[in-house]
Amino acid sequence: MNYTPFSPCPDDSQLAEDLILRGCHPLPRRRCFSKTPPSLPPPLPSDPFSPLPEKTAVLNHYPCKTKTFSCFAGLKPEMGFDMRIEKSRFLTYRTDLDLPIPQLIQLAKSSNSVIRLGLDIGGGTGTFAAQMKLENNATVVTTTMNLGAPYSEAAAVRGMVALHAPLQQRLPVFDGTMDLVRCGHAVNRWIPVTAMEFLFFDVDRVLRGGGYLLLDRFFSKNSDLEKVYAPLIGKLGYKKVKWAVANKGDASGIKNGEVYLTALLQKPLVLHASFLISSPFVETFLQGFFSYCTTKSAIHLLSCCGWI
Known part of the structure; x- marks a missing residue:
């Protein structure tokens, strides 16, 4: 990451991510000027599901041909850049693996709890945070890595706070301050078990008593879920509010005998005897x-x- 001090920074964000993912984090500060869009951005949208405004982020180093958000929106719906699709995410119930936000809020109310502040680990373009803001006026911060697509930039232009943080980093919030921590697709069986255990106990550190851990479609081999991950999760001593398991029906899931787990777990106010x-x-x-x-x-x- 060589550079010339007091000059424009080199376009090496991909290299920076590679280093971060290999444990070089935090990266050292540099005395150079980062590239920004040539025009001032528009005001933040009142609707976080309006089309992503173009020319509000520098996308030159991404592989999509036209270097625009709409280019990424046309690639794969699950990437999270098509706001027409994102608008209904986390709101509807289709299978037992779904926990719609209205149901999540109702479950919290029924236990005399509240969800005001949250952390979405691996939250992509910030859709969960956006829905929580609209449905419950809750503030949810998203952690994300770009990995070849402008997830951080998309979350920011929608008015969501995106923390560029890897999974192996200590969660950048203070102890006992979060009402909810959601772990999305980024938290799965590819994480070493020891690293995952440290992650879950760091989640416990930031959750307040009565707060919730939401594992949203965590996937693993079925045998590993029973022998490895369920006991690991059980070490937290949390109350199981929801625990739903279903087969992972894509090619990889069928080949490897994988399953999805969606679990809502509530941290006790005190550790039970x-x-x-x-x-x-x-x-x-x-x-x-x-x-x-x-x-x-x-x-x-x-x-x-x-x-x-």
Whole structure:
């Protein structure tokens, strides 16, 4: 990432992402001038699902021929650049894997909880954040990596805050401040298990008591879900509000025996004693402790258990 100080920065954003994804993060600061669009941007749209305004971002380094948002909108609908499609996302129920935002809000209300602030990990163009703003006046910050498409730029021109942050980074929000953390497609079986465990416990760090973790279509092999990921998620000790599993029906899913999991999990206000006792170490210790106590006199038993 060589550059000339006090001159225009080289167009090396792809190299920067490659370095970030390989663990070189945060990248060092530089004393050069980044390229920006030649004209002032329009005001932020009142409707975040209006067509993405062109010439509001520098897209020269992306592979789409015309270097426009509309070019990406015409590639694959699931990329998130076609606002006609995005407008209905997260609002309708089609299968058990869906958790529409109105239902999510109602579930929170029914447990006397609120969703005011959230974090969307791997949120693409910011559609979940946009829908939460419209449906619940909630502020949701999106973390995203571009990976060959202008996800960060698209989220920004829609009025969403996009944090350019990799999954291996400590979540850039303070402890116990989030009401909701959503993990989208970016969180899946391709993440090493140890790294995923650290990610989930970092999510626990930023969630307040009573807050929610939403795993939205997490995919893995069916056997791994039962043996690896369900126990890993269980370590958090969260309440299962929703737990839905279905086959992943695309070619890769059929070939590898993959399934989707959508789960809504609520963090307890305090760590339950029943969860602590479920720890194998604690359970073994308590069994031995009470076995020892019951061999003693009644007075010794009361003293042993701390009651006198």
